[in-house]
Amino acid sequence: MTKLSVNINKIATLRNARGGDRPNIVQAAKDCERFGAQGITVHPRPDERHIRYRDVYDLQEIVTTEFNIEGNPTPDFLKLVKEVKPAQATLVPDATDAITSNAGWDTIRFKDFLTDVIADLQEYGIRTSIFVDPEERFVEGAAQVKTDRIELYTESYAKNYHSNRQEAIAPYVKAALKAQEYGLGLNAGHDLDLDNLKYLKDNLPGLEEVSIGHALICDALYYGLENTVQLYLRQLK
Template sequence: MTKLSVNINKIATLRNARGGDRPNVVQVAKDCERFGAQGITVHPRPDERHIRYRDVYDLKEIVTTEFNIEGNPTPDFIKLVKDVKPEQVTLVPDAPDAITSNAGWDTIRHKDFLTQTILELKEHGTRVSIFVDPKEEMVEGAALVETDRIELYTEAYAKGYHANREQAIAPYIKAAHKAQALGLGINAGHDLDLDNLKYLKNNLPGLAEVSIGHALICDALYFGLENTIQLYLRQLK
C-alpha cells in the first residue's frame, strides 16, 4: 500500500492568520496519525508564513510515524534537518518568495550541489528524496547524485487529468519505470486530490508515498479531518 503523508502547512497558515495557537499544529499532527496517516510532512519557508522552525522541533517530539521535512536546502534549512533528524528530507528548489513549489530540480545542472548536500544529510541518518519533473533525463540525474528517492512533481498530471488522464500520466509512468531500473524509491506530490489520486496509484509502478496537504485540508472543512484521511487512504488501497 502506498503511504499517505499529510502536509500540515495549511493548519499553520490558519493559525498564523489570527495569531495565538489555534489550531495547534502539534495536536493536529497527533490527530492525523490517530486517524490513520502514515506520515507527517512540513515545508518550512524562510519567512515562516506557515510552518515555523519552532514547530518543526516541537513536532519531532511527538510524531510517531514518518516525519518528512521539505524545503530548499539553504544553510538554515540544513541545520534544521541535522538538528531534528527526520526519517526523510525532501529537497525542493523553490525560491524564498514562492507561493508553493512550482518546479523540480535540474539534476544535471545542479549535480555537484545536490551530490554534496545529499551526502551531508545522509551522514546524519536521514533518507533523502529530491523533487523532480517527470523527465527520464532528470531521473537519471537523480540517480547520479545518489539520492534515495525522487518525488515526482504531479502538478502537470493534476492539470491534465480531467481532459485526458492517459496522456497526463504517460510521462510519469516512464519516469517511474526509469527510477525503478535505477534503484530509486518513488514518492509523488502536488495537487493530488480525491479525484485524481486513485488513478495515479493504480498506474504508477513502485509508488511508495504521496504527500498531500492543500486538497486534503480543504476537503476536511466539509468532511471532517478523520473522515477525509480515511477517504484518501481508500484511494491508495
C-alpha cells in the same frame, strides 16, 4: 499500500492568520496519525508564513510515524534538518518568494551541489528525496547524485487529468520505470486530490508515498479531518 503523508502547512497558515495557537499544530499532527496517516510532512519556508522552524522542533517530539521535512536546502534549512533528524528530507528548489512549489530540480545542472547536500544528510541517517519533474533525464541525474528517492512533481498530471488522464500520466509512468531501473524509491506530490489520486496510484509502478496537504485540508472543511484522512487512505488501497 502506498503511504499517505499529510502535509500540515495549511493548518499552520490558518493559525498564523489569527495569531495565538489555534489550531494547534502538534495536536493536528497527532490527530492525523491517530486517524491513519502514515506520515507527517512540513515545508518550512524562510518567511515562516505557515510552518515555523519552532513547529518543526515541537513536532520532532511527538511524530511517531514518518516525519518528512521538505524545503530548499539553504544553510538554515540544512541545520534544522540535521538537528531534527527526520525519517526523510525532501529537497525542493523553491525560490524565496514562491507561493508554492512550482518546479523540480535540474539534477544535471545542480549535480555537484546536490551530491554534496545528499551525502551530508545521509551521514546523519536521513533518507533523502529530490523533487523532480517527470523527465527521464532528471531521474537519471537524481540517480547520479545518489539520492535515496525522488518525488515526482504532479502539478502537470493534476492539471490535465480531467481532459485526458492517459496522456497526463504517461510521462510519469516513464519516469517511474526509469526510477525502478536505477533502484530509486518513488514518492509523488502536488495538487493530488480525491479525484485524481487513485488513478495515479493504480498506474504508477513502485509508488511508495504521496504527500498531500492543500486538497486534503480543503476537503476536511466539509468532511471533517478524520473522515477525510480515511477517504484518502481508501484511494491508496
